[in-house]
Amino acid sequence: MTLTTPVSNSENRGAASALAAPRSLMLIAAVFVLFAIAMVWISAYQIMAAAEPGWAVTMNAVAALLALAALTLLIPVARAAMHSKSASASIASGDAVAARASISRARVQSWTAISVAIPFLVVAAFVGVLTANDHAVQRVFFDPEFMWKTLGDIGIAFGRNIGIALAAEAIVLVLGLLLAIGRLLPGPAARPVRFLSIAYVDGFRAIPAIIIIYLIGFGLPLSEIPVLSEIGPFWSAVLALGLTHAAYAAEVYRSGIESIHHSQTSAARSLGLSYPKTLRFVIVPQAVRRVLPPMLNSFIGLQKDTALVMVIGVVEAFTQATTYASRYFNLSSVTVVAILFILITIPQTRLVDQLISRDRRRSSAKG
Structure with missing residues (x-):
């Protein structure tokens, strides 16, 4: 005679939630990254608009590189989405080990996207301070000429x-x-x-x-x-x-x-x-x-x-x-x-x- 231990509904829900793809965290990371990219692009535009005639080429190049660098924030978000999709497929096939590994990778990539976006936001805030009040701060502290x-x-x-x-x-x-x-x-x-x-x-x-x-x-x-x-x-x-x-x-x-x-x-x-x-x-x-x-x-x-x-x-x-x-x-x-x-x-x-x-x-x- 085989004895089986009954599993409660709460335990089933806990196991299911443990194997659920971190969609909420991914959504937060995506919103955070998009906001950072938008702020960086605004800062790049401000840099180009404030460039002096003698420094226009240099400042435009810096702004372009900054704008392109911000797009790299999409890479960890895309990787998190791929790992989340892989986790969903593993859950559907009943492979719990592969599902947990994919979920862990998705979470790591989501947190990576958030942490990498923070320096870009700091740069955008710094540029915003420099260009505030008709570039008064920039002229007083950071006049290139x-x-x-x-x-x-x-x-x-x-x-x-x-x-x-x-x-x-x-x-x-x-x-x-x-x-x-x-x-x-x-x-x-x-x-x-x-x-x-x-x-x-x-x-x-x-x-x-x-x-x-x-x-x-x-x-x-x-x-x-x-x-x-x-x-x-x-x-x-x-x-x-x-x-x-x-x-x-x-x-x-x-x-x-x-x-x-x-x-x-x-x-x-x-x-x-x-x-x-x-x-x-x-x-x-x-x-x-x-x-x-x-x-x-x-x-x-x-x-x-x-x-x-x-x-x-x-x-x-x-x-x-x-x-x-x-x-x-x-x-x-x-x-x-x-x-x-x-x-x-x-x-x-x-x-x-x-x-x-x-x-x-x-x-x-x-x-």
Whole structure:
């Protein structure tokens, strides 16, 4: 005698709904995509209508590419429809496994269409802001002719930003490591050194960088200290940023050194290495590899802080841009500075991400 378990109507409805094609989600995705395409096409028309005579060809090409790119949003919607049709056919034939696979693919493609449409809507909104109020925002912040006109002088001044950042980073790497080592020196004899290192790090991290720049940039010439009072604004800026960011680098170094297991130090000392040699040949090389990603992040912050040196008269990119802005009552030159900082910062950020991913892969392989 075979016993069968009765299946309720609610269970049948639940099973049927689980195998139902996601038509509602597809409809939402299709409407969302069509709305995004319409907004992008309107934005493309606004771009072509606002194009200056000298930039008409370029702007028309950009608008055409944007309009064509928006049509690619239809691809995931079409794929979702194909998978939904396949799911319906599988349901009709009683193949539940194939139906579930097709339904899953249809849902993924529907959500893909929605997520890809969002950046296009952001671009359309950005274009709408630029073209609002008779293109007032675009003329003030993104005037192509004015940006091109000021690019040369701002680019030359931006080279000073790079020079200040590189020179200051040399001070940061050396002084930061010395401060970290001084803070970690063992024994009661090193207590004064530890106290001075902690006081330096806490003090310079507490004072805003612009105050340090101002004090050094104007204080050294007024104090008439031999050599230091004659280094000029450029090297005063380098010194101020180097001293400030060395405090932050010291903490990064310290975290890296402390992350090395104490057994490394014990093994090195048992082999007869002195504490300085243990640091030099065993601990510090490992710590430097570990702190390389956060140190690069600190360098990015140092690069951005070079804009603060304008307070002591260094003609860097931001100073040059504000000169043009005050002369012509247009902030497009400042936008050029922002773009230049973006161009040098984003590659470094991606490099940091790659280094972090590499360290994770190494850790996983060792584990």
